[in-house]
Amino acid sequence: MTSTLKAYAVRLFPQVAALVVILLMVSFAFPDFFRLEMQNGRLYGSLIDILNRGAPVALLAIGMTVVIATKGIDLSVGAVMAICGAVAAACITSGYGLVGTLLVTLGTGILCGLWNGVLVAVLDIQPIIATLVLMVAGRGIAQLITEGAILTFNDPGLIFIGSGSLLGLPMPVVIWLVFGLVVSLVVRRTALGMLIEALGVNRRASMLSGVSTGVLLIAAYVLCGLCAAIAGIIAAADIRGADANNAGLWLELDAILAVVVGGNSLLGGRFSIAASLLGALIIQSVNTGILLSGFPPEFNLIIKAAIIVLILVIQSPRAQSAFVFLSRSQGAAPAKTEEEAK
Amino acid sequence: MQPVNSYVLSATGIDKIFPGARALNGVDFSLRRGEVHALLGENGAGKSTLVKCLTGAYRRDGGRILLDGADIDPQSTLEAQNLGIGTVYQEVNLLPNLTVAENLFLGRQPKRFGLIDTREMNRRARALLAEYELDIDVTAELAAYSVAVQQVVAIARAVDLSGKVLILDEPTASLDAHEVAMLFRIVRRLRERGLGIVFITHFLEQVYDLSDRITVLRNGQLVGTRETADLPRRDLIAMMLGRELVEEVATEHAAKAADGEVRFRFRGFGRKGHIEPFDLDVRAGEVVGIAGLLGSGRTETAEILFGAERADSGTAETSGRALDLSSPRAAIREKFGFCPEDRKVDGIVGDLSVRENIALALQARRGWARPISRAEQDRLADQYIKALDIRTSDREKPIKLLSGGNQQKAILARWLATNPDFLILDEPTRGIDVGAHAEIIRLIESLCEKGMSLIVISSELEELVAYSHRVIVLRDRAHVAELVGEEVTTAGIVEAIAASAGRADA
Numbered sequence: 091m092t093s094t095l096k097a098y099a100v101r102l103f104p105q106v107a108a109l110v111v112i113l114l115m116v117s118f119a120f121p122d123f124f125r126l127e128m129q130n131g132r133l134y135g136s137l138i139d140i141l142n143r144g145a146p147v148a149l150l151a152i153g154m155t156v157v158i159a160t161k162g163i164d165l166s167v168g169a170v171m172a173i174c175g176a177v178a179a180a181c182i183t184s185g186y187g188l189v190g191t192l193l194v195t196l197g198t199g200i201l202c203g204l205w206n207g208v209l210v211a212v213l214d215i216q217p218i219i220a221t222l223v224l225m226v227a228g229r230g231i232a233q234l235i236t237e238g239a240i241l242t243f244n245d246p247g248l249i250f251i252g253s254g255s256l257l258g259l260p261m262p263v264v265i266w267l268v269f270g271l272v273v274s275l276v277v278r279r280t281a282l283g284m285l286i287e288a289l290g291v292n293r294r295a296s297m298l299s300g301v302s303t304g305v306l307l308i309a310a311y312v313l314c315g316l317c318a319a320i321a322g323i324i325a326a327a328d329i330r331g332a333d334a335n336n337a338g339l340w341l342e343l344d345a346i347l348a349v350v351v352g353g354n355s356l357l358g359g360r361f362s363i364a365a366s367l368l369g370a371l372i373i374q375s376v377n378t379g380i381l382l383s384g385f386p387p388e389f390n391l392i393i394k395a396a397i398i399v400l401i402l403v404i405q406s407p408r409a410q411s412a413f414v415f416l417s418r419s420q421g422a423a424p425a426k427t428e429e430e431a432k
Numbered sequence: 433m434q435p436v437n438s439y440v441l442s443a444t445g446i447d448k449i450f451p452g453a454r455a456l457n458g459v460d461f462s463l464r465r466g467e468v469h470a471l472l473g474e475n476g477a478g479k480s481t482l483v484k485c486l487t488g489a490y491r492r493d494g495g496r497i498l499l500d501g502a503d504i505d506p507q508s509t510l511e512a513q514n515l516g517i518g519t520v521y522q523e524v525n526l527l528p529n530l531t532v533a534e535n536l537f538l539g540r541q542p543k544r545f546g547l548i549d550t551r552e553m554n555r556r557a558r559a560l561l562a563e564y565e566l567d568i569d570v571t572a573e574l575a576a577y578s579v580a581v582q583q584v585v586a587i588a589r590a591v592d593l594s595g596k597v598l599i600l601d602e603p604t605a606s607l608d609a610h611e612v613a614m615l616f617r618i619v620r621r622l623r624e625r626g627l628g629i630v631f632i633t634h635f636l637e638q639v640y641d642l643s644d645r646i647t648v649l650r651n652g653q654l655v656g657t658r659e660t661a662d663l664p665r666r667d668l669i670a671m672m673l674g675r676e677l678v679e680e681v682a683t684e685h686a687a688k689a690a691d692g693e694v695r696f697r698f699r700g701f702g703r704k705g706h707i708e709p710f711d712l713d714v715r716a717g718e719v720v721g722i723a724g725l726l727g728s729g730r731t732e733t734a735e736i737l738f739g740a741e742r743a744d745s746g747t748a749e750t751s752g753r754a755l756d757l758s759s760p761r762a763a764i765r766e767k768f769g770f771c772p773e774d775r776k777v778d779g780i781v782g783d784l785s786v787r788e789n790i791a792l793a794l795q796a797r798r799g800w801a802r803p804i805s806r807a808e809q810d811r812l813a814d815q816y817i818k819a820l821d822i823r824t825s826d827r828e829k830p831i832k833l834l835s836g837g838n839q840q841k842a843i844l845a846r847w848l849a850t851n852p853d854f855l856i857l858d859e860p861t862r863g864i865d866v867g868a869h870a871e872i873i874r875l876i877e878s879l880c881e882k883g884m885s886l887i888v889i890s891s892e893l894e895e896l897v898a899y900s901h902r903v904i905v906l907r908d909r910a911h912v913a914e915l916v917g918e919e920v921t922t923a924g925i926v927e928a929i930a931a932s933a934g935r936a937d938a
Contacts, residue, residue: 284792285796288788288792292781294777295777298738298779
């Protein structure tokens with residue numbers, strides 16, 4: 091058991107280190123960064139803000155990690171967010187009640203995932219193309235639902251999901267933490283994780299070994315759709331309305347980036363949901379940090395890109411082997427002097 | 433003492449250390465001008481590592497390499513190529529979507545006014561290939577030609593680029609007898625031109641047919657270098673295995689009578705365009721061999737029996753009950769297992785560990801909701817690593833890092849872990865070394881003694897004869913003959929294959 095924990099620590103170390111360094115850097119520019127305050131039974135502070143703002147990307151990253159582990163990709167998650175936000179707003183305004191609205195919305199996300207999964211698993215269309223279909227069509231569908239306007243709502247229950255708090259934490263944070271934990275546990279406590287990894291590394295060999303590759307593939311895209319639906323509900327609840335044009339815009343790319351920053355290979359196989367979630371936090375820390383540090387807004391994207399390039403360079407296999415080389419030679423030098431001292 | 437300059441390449445005291453393993457330990461290797469030098473050893477003996485050190489694919493950790501008497505230290509295969517060491521691998525490493533001429537001159541195309549002079553390139557390509565008695569359309573895509581032709585193109589390119597040393601890494605593994613003969617003619621001609629040729633193969637006949645000297649490696653150490661003519665086959669095998677193997681393979685057919693009840697009965701089983709409908713009975717504890725030329729329907733037979741391709745005619749039953757063979761998953765539920773021919777593509781899950789590869793089929797059969805506990809997986813992996821002598825530093829090593837023979841054993845372990853009743857082995861001994869070869873044959877025999885039913889496909893007829901109770905002969909995608917008991921001989925199989933046309937690929 092300790093060896094698994096150790097393997098876990100080794101796996102997550104680069105992401106944790108990157109996150110810590112970024113947080114420290116921001117705290118130099120913005121001294122109050124780490125301050126947390128309790129008001130009305132809810133924590134406030136920049137760190138909480140990062141967890142809260144990062145919720146949609148974190149949720150998307152959970153599903154995206156699993157899809158990428160199958161050697162796939164899902165470009166439609168941003169559009170699915172828009173669809174689900176629109177569905178939620180439409181349902182709640184036409185009096186479905188909170189539970190009904192949530193069920194219909196989550197069902198819509200699952201349906202979107204099913205569509206992608208069938209295109210990929212049954213029709214054998216390349217994932218990037220298969221999900222591009224829904225990425226393009228999705229915003230159109232969302233606009234049809236909202237009839238081109240921003241559909242606002244006032245249901246306190248739905249709004250609570252976006253801005254309420256539970257156990258001192260904002261609801262979106264609670265949702266992505268719990269959902270991430272549940273998915274991680276389900277994947278690792280059952281054999282799903284290993285079967286998905288096998289499928290991602292070699293689909294044909296897995297099929298010949300009796301793995302139900304088709305069902306697993308569809309399930310991965312369904313999970314991704316479900317994550318997008320939850321993210322869509324949060325995004326809509328946050329602004330108390332469904333904006334078909336802007337909800338989840340470009341977030342599919344942030345989600346893919348979170349997975350990659352999390353050290354997961356786009357070639358499929360080994361994956362870690364925890365690492366992807368850390369990746370999502372890294373991205374959000376950079377976003378928030380740049381805003382707090384007071385850089386002119388026009389620098390934001392460039393600085394973000396530079397930081398991400400740096401993280402990816404540090405993670406690249408070549409850089410890793412260089413580190414190993416450097417630490418070895420450094421480790422060897424003091425050993426020698428010790429011997430000389432004797 | 434040989435005068436130093438008769439050696440075109442000489443390596444002394446080569447060391448190569450990998451994390452956790454010493455792959456080469458002070459190996460000496462020398463290559464004369466105008467000789468074919470066979471480099472032999474079991475899988476994992478260090479052949480590939482030595483070759484990679486010579487060609488710059490790996491940096492060596494110790495020792496000297498002299499080329500024409502001068503020290504060299506190639507940092508990359510490109511540098512070794514420019515120095516004069518060319519390599520041709522088993523899997524041809526050319527670009528199949530470019531033309532033959534483009535492949536030959538890639539990176540050094542003749543230019544005119546700064547643009548590629550295609551006509552000149554094609555002319556030179558034709559001239560170059562004419563030296564190899566190869567008269568083909570050099571403007572056609574390389575992929576349009578057989579592996580043998582691609583192999584020759586790769587040799588032509590390597591010799592044209594390098595011209596001192598040519599390393600052939602298992603060039604004959606996927607060629608038929610006729611193509612091997614053509615390749616050997618070319619190699620002999622290159623030898624006459626004074627090239628030093630290193631030849632790596634698993635086929636001992638070919639070693640004796642072609643090579644002048646033999647160097648044997650074992651566990652990263654040099655066992656010895658001998659003149660081929662002075663080294664009897666038995667001694668060579670003893671050098672390679674480090675133990676006196678009674679026979680390379682027990683060639684005499686142990687007149688095993690196939691008795692007992694028929695356990696699996698296939699009637700009119702077939703699929704259009706794959707394999708003509710056939711009848712097949714398999715008893716418990718029986719090995720049924722399948723022989724035939726490449727493309728005769730051997731693999732197709734295996735795939736349809738396992739449900740990888742769904743049969744569109746016929747029935748399958750076991751003890752009166754119909755079998756569901758509609759998919760591999762269904763076949764596995766019927767306690768079927770299948771070791772595919774193409775290990776890398778259809779067998780191993782490269783990035784996953786040996787442990788996970790062994791547990792995969794059993795886990796898939798149990799379903800995702802009933803995971804095999806880590807402790808149980810560890811036990812399973814350790815048990816089979818020990819039982820099948822899978823050589824790996826530990827069970828967590830990614831399987832792609834194992835040698836071919838050990839990968840094959842791990843795939844076998846994957847199926848044995850499911851405790852199958854019916855096991856289909858498609859070319860279980862292809863491309864693996866003599867030691868693992870003998871072990872797998874022994875394993876087949878012991879499985880069959882335990883009452884398992886086996887179908888074994890092999891193009892090595894002596895091997896088939898050794899363990900099969902019956903042999904089914906295939907031709908043109910149909911089952912054409914069945915040899916039983918006394919009829920199961922190499923000559924009998926060859927005759928049955930050749931009955932209408934063609935030659936045997938034995």
